[in-house]
Amino acid sequence: MTLIETTAEAECADIKILPYRSIELKTVKPIDTSKTDPTVLLFVESQYSQLGQDIVAILESSRFQYQMVIAPGKGDIPPLTDSGKGKYTLIIYENILKYVSMDSWNRELLEKYCIEYSVSIIGFHKANENSLPTTQLKGFPLNLFNNLALKDCSVNPQSPLLHITKGPKVEKGPLPGEDWTIFQYNHSTYQPVLLTELQTEKPLPFLSSKTLYATIIQDLGLHDGIQRVLFGNNLNFWLHKLIFIDAISFLSGKRLTLSLDRYILVDIDDIFVGKEGTRMNVKDVKITWIYNANVNLPKSGENQT
Template identity: 60%
Template sequence: MTVAVRFRRHLRRLLLLLASCCLLSLLLSAYFLFTNSSPSMPLGQSPEPACSQPLSPYHQLPYPYPPNPPHTLVHTDQVVLVLVESQYSQLGQDIVAILESAHFQFRMEIASGKGDLPPLTEKGRGRYSLIIYENLLKYAHADTWNRQLLHQYCTEYRVGIIGFYRSTESSPTLLKLRGLPLVLRTNQALWDCCVVSSSPLLHLTKPGTDRGALPGEDWTSFSFNHSTYQAVLHARAKEGAGAGSGDNPGPGFSSGLQATVVQDMGLYDGVRRVLFGQGLGYWLHRLILVDAISYLTDRKLTLGLDRHILVDIDDIFVGKEGTRMNAKDVKVLRCSGDNM
């Protein structure tokens, strides 16, 4: 048998083997195609989501949901979202003035009754590092969909919420916030505000007591029964003995202590909050607001502790008699700077 004959025989066997493999592959493909096929769908329609999958772009959270650990990497723009009653409201303007003076970027939006929010994310990044509600009730009374959407965003991107509640003549004496173990007592006249030294929120503000009546008689205090809450400011609701400090109040003071600013550590539902029982007419609230912004943004939006005093040279050399600065005034300025 010649070499050419043997070559043709092996080539024929190889071709038959390849043809058999191709035929077997076609049969298997046809079998799996027809046994696993699904009903056809008209053009222009999309499949309905599974019943177990929520329509929200965020996954549902277990309850209670612990906050993200500090090492979790999230990306948010250093912008504050301010939700106001109107662009002319006094408290809204006060909030904006503080943000502008601190050179913090912000976006102001009118808060809707249903709690509708602007887009919170863009290409996997959070658009806001903090959300401020001028009216706490707009947050508390938001519908279930918007509130869940907001909570999903806050927990996934470690974003905190600041809210203000201002009492009116028509406010109920006791008010329960929906979804939170928190009760508000409204329209109170308070005295002797003290800063709680153990609060981790403090940065610019120093512990101490501001004695005397607080401005106005429309103060709101907070009562809570969960470990996630901690008082930042205390005041007493009746005249009597004052308090030496936020931690060791004097006799007759502890029974009347009211928490006028509280911080929520996020242990209840994963969202960190700072709630104010008045506007920004009280000077301590302005300092606490700056500290709250720093705390809730993990010091991304914060002010340094260095302070500078600018003195016009005219006040030293050619100032009016009786108002001209002298060596004693300079020493007082230096001592004040050391105590700040």
């Protein structure tokens, strides 16, 4: 991977000008969904952590099955198989540092399960006042730069995980907060999903103010056989939320996915009991009539015509 200089007006539709550029675009190994149940294993910091609750809210509103457990600092992880079949199709870490700092025995068990059962990992890194300016994830060719103020983000339209999110969507202006993490790497397994700029005009150590940086990256599994998506903040930013839903869909082999169909519900019950002169008449109804649309009347209006 090489870093190149660019500007905020860079045309993201051309992958060649992205700041994280590989010699060639890599294809992603297909997810084998036959080996696991369609359930998410969610490791959280605590039962009441905000990001953990936000993740649960998305899983529940999407009607995705999940099991939530407290991420162990040390000790055993929950059983991953049952009668020779994987219990989970996707693993999510609220704090990716809990994953990389696992003891070698349990990390080896988890990663062996991911490889054997074609299971992927989603992880979040939310920097705080105690975070070092730079962090290297143990076992990965990956550097994290923490507690940054960012602006002007854009979606990489060539990212294979996009489903609901469309690229090259551009969000101008400062991103909320000054606790963002960006990822730098030198391995072709990583691809940027969401790109942004530093707010400051002054270059920081090892970082240029004229370069785009990734706040979300996709690990294609070329390094160790496990696909991952890593987020450099929580889900408060709306594009992070959309891409998180897309990541679940992609990494589960579309088993946990939301339809692109959209439905509009129009509540018109009050028109039947309005004051005289404001009630709808035949002419009003004909004007608002939509071909092949259904009107669901509440129980109290079952006999109304």
